[in-house]
Amino acid sequence: MKNALLATVAVAAVAGGAWFLSRPAVPADPVLGAALAQDAEYDASQIIEMVKGAEDAPVEVIEYASFTCPHCANFHDNQYPQIEENYIDTGKVRFVYREVYFDRPGLWASMVARCGGEERFFGITDLIYERQDEWARRESGEEIISDLRRIGKVAGLTDEDLDACLTDGETAQNLYGWYLANAEADDVQGTPSFVINGEKYSNMSYDDFAAILDEKLAEADAAE
Template identity: 60%
Template sequence: MTRIGTAICAVLALGAGGLWLSQAQNVPAVSLIGAAEAQEGQVDTSSVVEMVQGAEDAPVEVIEYASFTCPHCANFHEGPYKQLKKDFIDTGKVRFVYREVYFDRYGLWASMIARCGGAERFFGITDLIYEGQPEWARAGGPPEIVAELRKIGRLAGLEKDQIEACLKDADKAQTLVTWYQENAEEHGIDSTPSFVINGQKVLNQPYEDLKALIEDELGS
């Protein structure tokens, strides 16, 4: 089985009995029935909102594939991403698309929190999740981790009921996992962060090298 397939099974096969909050542990749990449906391609992913920054007509499109539990992704967002935003996204040269990767269940839960405030708040909440990654990702077991993610949601200005509704949204969780699988298979994503620059897959690398690739696309 590929890493993608293994990750999908690991994320989805978290317990029988359905989604979302477990009565015993008060943590998200995806059903095995949902896993079967996702792998058979029966989930419609057209409702998933792409998280985008920059001009829609920018000459270069950069897609980042990242996991909220990936330390290298956190490092990228702490430094290179901010430089990328300043140099290319904010100047209208790059259309930046952020796509979540779910190599583990905690990354899925973090994604549910990040998307809870809609596209307008997504990148701000993403910043908080990456900044707090050393704390929440190592908080302990599933109950402690999801409790820390709830705290991040409240820090971002989300209401308690809103957070719980997002974490209990079984259909959305299932759709996101299937969407991730489709994207990962399309672009051959098996590590994070990975990038697709105008259709060409690029692995993680120093910002200066990434910048040079973008400038080549721009003809600079």
């Protein structure tokens, strides 16, 4: 039964609209990408922003990342824990994580991470990045989804939870439309990308990141 479901999800041929998963997330042809954005209706109000840190923090960092991006996994393994300890947990930074969908596996991973809701999202995200070398290298969609399901279950999700999330075509379509709108608004062309108090930055070392955060904090203090 489970193998049949995995195969069904892998080709995205389930009832209720999960056909959307079979569509290319970011086509090579930008014209085709625009057409997909126009013909796919979505409801951004149904998408929850995944946020860590104080709502009234003086600095906001928005990360745009793909779960299949090795540079994103490296950032979350190295720079992010230091940023979390020194800036997010201390109330200086409000951190927003926004997914980028360069491929279907990235979208599947996002749906598993979001399956746990706001409370489990960042924990599942950590597991997905930690095991990226395993699941993202699988040759078939069925194998990728099987690995992602295992990660979800380690985080406490049930088979029923995962079945419902991975066959939720409406959520997939909403996520994709939400991603396209965000990427256009912030001119996101690669991952990881960061918008820090309205200014866009590319990937960088922790020291460089900390220097920018300190500069933004000083600007916020001066403006008070």
